[in-house]
Structure formats: structure tokens, C-alpha cells
Amino acid sequence: MNDKVRTYHNITIVNEEASFLISSDDSILKASLKKEIPFCCECGGRARCSTCRILVISGEEHLSEANTAEKNVQRYFGLADNVRLACQTYVKGGSVKIKRIMNDESDYPLYLRNKIMGNENIGKEMRLCLLFMDIRNFTPFVEHHLAFDVIHVVRKLFYHFEEIIKEHGGRIVETAGDGLYAAFGFDQNAKESANNAVDAVSEMFKALEQLNETYFKKYFDQQIEVGVGAHLGKVAAGDLLLHGNPHQLVMGYPVNVAARIQDLTKKLNNNFIISEEVFMQLRYKPNAVHTVERLKGVEEPFTLYLLGEEFLYQNK
Ligand code: FES
Secondary structure (H helix, E strand, O other): OOOOOEEEEEEEEEEEEEEEEEEEEOOOHHHHHHOOOOOOOOOOOOOOOOOOOOEEOOOOHHHHHOHHHHHHHHHHHOOOOEEEEEOEEEOOOOOOEEOOOOOOOOOOHHHHHHHHHHHOOEEEEEEEEEEEEEEEOOOHHHHHHOHHHHHHHHHHHHHHHHHHHHHHHHHHEEEOOOOEEEOOOOOOOOOHHHHHHHHHHHHHHHHHHHHHHHHHHHHOOOOOEEEEEEEEEEEEEEEEEEEEEEEEEOHHHHHHHHHHHHHHHHOOOOEEEHHHHHHHHOOOOOOOOEEEOOOOOOOOOOEEEEEEHHHHOOOO
């Protein structure tokens, strides 16, 4: 039998001019959302962001102690003791007065409506294999071809690549000009996602070779080359509603690392480079050259494996 007695206390959120009774069973975030107070809560109340921050104005002694997860966030951001996470904080004693820290007028449509209506996937943390691909020497290509021919070439290439990525359980998250960003592992474990991503790149290189021979060289006098970088890590994946339609978002530090690895493909003169995290998951580990590199904007050095196109043919 649950011997905890539920109690109710008064809470005031000063910048909302809201005052109501809160149950000791509900976090401040949960109770506030029930009252349609548009709290930011990007991680869905799991102490994995800091967007639900509150400033405690009075009644600090009536709040639950910060748990380990909340203390980690407080430490990470160097937050003062009277700054708490609404999703982790409960009112246990008497009245409290708080202020919602992160807020502006766009919070209502952005956070409250979508979550209450249940039409936004607020996202979850996942270990994904992230892949960045870029067409090499794209600027001279654009310079010497008609704009719609350029679009045609990119469209044709990305169409083939998307099919291959989908067949290997991945999704294109973003395309930008001559590049694409894909993620693998939404429904797979880390090992499968890394192996599928590498297999997909192998297929993409083969498709590109064929397209070069039968199409790009033939009709546009152009040999297309790409550089690919891959990394595996924990990211936040969710949806953003744009024009009412869900748009996939995958964000986090590993995404930047994967993009930076791709940037190195030119400098290291190798068109497929993977991080050690991806390499260690491969069932077939090739005898690839590895190097330790500093990535732009990334503090620690990374061990990278230069697979290149050649490996992909040995892989079969
Ligand atoms: S909602 Fe992310 S920490 Fe509270």
C-alpha cells in the first residue's frame, strides 16, 4: 500500500500571474502544463536539457531536494541553488513562489499547443550513426553548367542515395545544396546502425560509379565525386512542426563531429572517413590506415579510420 500522503500547496508563477494548488505528486512542470502555462520542456521532462529552469523566489524549503540528474544539470551550467528544473521539482511543504526563466511570447504555440494536442514528437535520446556527404568541387561544376542542369544532377544523385539509405534503415535528415546528412539506427542497435551505414556508403559509391559512366560523363561531361564522414553517438531526435508537417530533427554534439569528419575528407585525400566509434562496431574490420586528428571546433582529438572507396569493394 502506498503510505505517501498526497498534499496540495499553493504555487505562484509570478511572470504568468498564475496561482493554483499543486499536488505533491506532480512536478512543477507537469502541474503547470495542466494549467496551460507554456513551459519550455525540450527533453520531455527527463533532466536532459535546461529549458524548464525556474527561479525560486520564496518557499525554497518547501521544495523536494534536487536529485542526481538535476544536480548534474545544475553543475554543468553552474546554476545557483535557487535555480531548479521544473520537471524534477515537487512542492512538498507550504506555499512557493517561482519565476519561469526561459519564456517569450512564442512559447505558447511552440511548446504548449503542440504538446497538449499531442501532435509533436518531442523526441528522445538515441545512439545513431550519423553520416555527412558532400559533392566535391561543386562550385566549378555550378559555374560551368546551367542552373537547372545542376539541379537535375543533384536531384538524380540524391534520389539514388535516398533509396540506398532507406534500404539500409537510414533516413535523410537534411539536404543543403550539394550535401546531405543522414542518420541510421532509429530502429536498430548501434552495431547494426554502424554496419548498415557503412554498407549504404559502399552501395552509394557503386551507384555513383555507374551514374558517372552512364549519365553524368555522357550528358554533362562531368565526373561527380563525393566525400563522406561518419560518426556514432548519442543524439536527441524528434520532430519540428513546419507548416503543420513534422520535420525530422537530429541534434547533438556527435552531429557536429560527423560533419567535421566529412570536412576532413578533402584535406586527408580520402573519400570515406569514419570515427573509431563507428569502426569498433564493424563486423568486418578492414586493415585501414588510422590517424589522430583535431576537428575544427571540437576539443578532444579523434581517432579516424580512412576507409576510402577501395575498402568498400574489399568489404564484399
Ligand atoms: S524539461 Fe528538460 S530538464 Fe526539464
